[in-house]
Amino acid sequence: MNKRTKYIILALGILGFIFLLYNKNFALAENSLEPPELKYSKLFFGIGVLSIGIFFLSKKMRNLLITLAISGFTICLILNISLSIQIFESVRIGKIYAEYGELDTCEKMEKRFATDLKNKKIKYFQCLTSFNPELEKILKNEYNIETFGMNCETESEKECYNKLVKKYLKKEHNKSFIDNL
Structure with a gap:
């Protein structure tokens, strides 16, 4: 695995993890139910982490594992960005509504x-x-x-x-x- 691929995987993984934490805290604060985007995001993040773990154990399928890791982290990130946009909109509406409620x-x-x-x-x-x-x-x-x-x-x-x-x-x-x- 070359340096560029390592940095891409690292960046996607870190961003995905940060968004997961943010969305878990704020999505559950807005709604008592966990949004489906968050559930799927966790699943794809897990696929990415699992692929990286297996990468170091198996030398036969490294290209496939790299592709799986990048794909998993990318899908996780996309789902989390989508959910973040929904959360921001919900928070914005809540603030406006509270402002007029006063x-x-x-x-x-x-x-x-x-x-x-x-x-x-x-x-x-x-x-x-x-x-x-x-x-x-x-x-x-x-x-x-x-x-x-x-x-x-x-x-x-x-x-x-x-x-x-x-x-x-x-x-x-x-x-x-x-x-x-």
């Missing part, structure tokens, strides 16, 4: 809406029980409004914010479709 009056929501409108970062909070994916697409694609799910019974302040969004759409874009929601 605004406990309609007046605070009105001030926040004015700031969001100025920064062109408007949000819309839909009831989780009647979440409309089509509305989410329309708001995102046509008006650049990000949609979040909410518990409708306990979050009346977010309804104040939604009323301002509806007013804005009606006034600025002459769209009243959202009034029916």
Whole structure:
């Protein structure tokens, strides 16, 4: 095995291991169930480690073992990067939701809406029980409004914010479709 191959295997193995640790800690914090990507990632990392171990014991199949190690570590890394992206998005949404959850009056929501409108970062909070994916697409694609799910019974302040969004759409874009929601 040449130096370049050793460094590739070492780098893939170390990165895979670091991502495994990170994702194990944060994926389980976000969700009590282990994501399938993490399970498969562990499996492929194990294949990579096993291949390296056998490489030193067997001289007959070294090329195959190197290929297996590189493949295992690469697939492990790809799965972990994909999972990390999902975790980052989930954490981002959680932070935004918590930030708006601290605004406990309609007046605070009105001030926040004015700031969001100025920064062109408007949000819309839909009831989780009647979440409309089509509305989410329309708001995102046509008006650049990000949609979040909410518990409708306990979050009346977010309804104040939604009323301002509806007013804005009606006034600025002459769209009243959202009034029916």
